[in-house]
Amino acid sequence: MKLATFLATTAALSVAVAGAAVAQDREGWPESFTVGTASQGGTYFAYGSGWANLVAEELGISGGGEVTGGPMQNMALVHTGDAQFGMTTMGPAAESINGTNPIAPGLQMTNACAMFPMYQTPFSVTALSSSGIESVADIPDGARIGFGPAGSTSDTYFPRMMEELGVNFDRRNGGWSDLGSQLQDGLLDVIAFAAGVPVPAVSQLEVQTDVNIIEFTEEEQAAIMEAFPVSQFDIAADTYTTLEADARSVSMWNFAIANCDLPASFVYAVVDTVMSDNERMVNIHRAARTTVPENWDKNTVMMWHPGAAQWFEENAGADIADDMIHSSM
Known part of the structure; x- marks a missing residue:
């Protein structure tokens, strides 16, 4: 009886600790999120809406894709925080960071961070x-x-x-x-x-x-x-x-992007959801065949979100230089 009581108490404490850890992990998480995609009929919309729905379902948070003007506008939306996530290509990303995005000429959009590789x-x-x-x-x-x-x-x-x-x-x-x-x-x-x-x-x-x-x-x-x-x-x-x-x-190359101010634990969980099961992503769109961890190195332009960098360092053996990881300091 004493042993049974001890085991039951230990199990209850374990559940409580686990529950507290989950609650702590979700501190600062948004109640909902939006993924900036592009026009309907294009790959961005199908791919982006698909992974948005997958993340929403897995993490139990309301979220979905939004029709936008594509990579240039997505950089602006994510930089300002009007969208939590988006998708862009390396060319528009570089132009946006350099302040030559035609949507806001002169504005260096440095608050949009790399999250995970998509496809070419x-x-x-x-x-x-x-x-x-x-x-x-x-x-x-x-x-x-x-x-x-x-x-x-x-x-x-x-x-x-x-x-x-x-x-x-x-x-x-x-x-x-x-x-x-x-x-x-x-x-x-x-x-x-x-x-x-x-x-x-x-x-x-x-x-x-x-x-x-x-x-x-x-x-x-x-x-x-x-x-x-x-x-x-x-x-x-x-x-x-x-x-x-x-x-x-x-x-x-295309990359998913995140507002750099989002909690690291949230972005880590999003990356884990997308990158941990490629078959699910390929079922969303065939272009996701290259949405795999080893393609992390295709980002040569943007700073990494800390949560994303942590995931790739822990799960893909990524060697990301410290000066390529965004810091709020």
């Missing part, structure tokens, strides 16, 4: 098969090209890339779903996508009509890599039913 954003071109456009060189003078939402990664870099390749175009902006409809209706000649693959809008187009997914030539790829912060990338043949072979492209 390939730059790809799509046209209707009926247009006869099968290469970048085939794009006619003055072609109406949709570059995605204003201020997005695509809108920031793809027009410059097209100019680098000698393409003369009429620039159009809009959400990916809307641009896909405009292409199908003959209101656009080309859509220049910068989004994780498969891009939902392209997959939808494939179901409804015949499209050409246009790859860069080796010379075009080399010219773009020389002029912009991108790397070599091949869009795998099994990404789209239209492709019969891998398509030559270039890409830029």
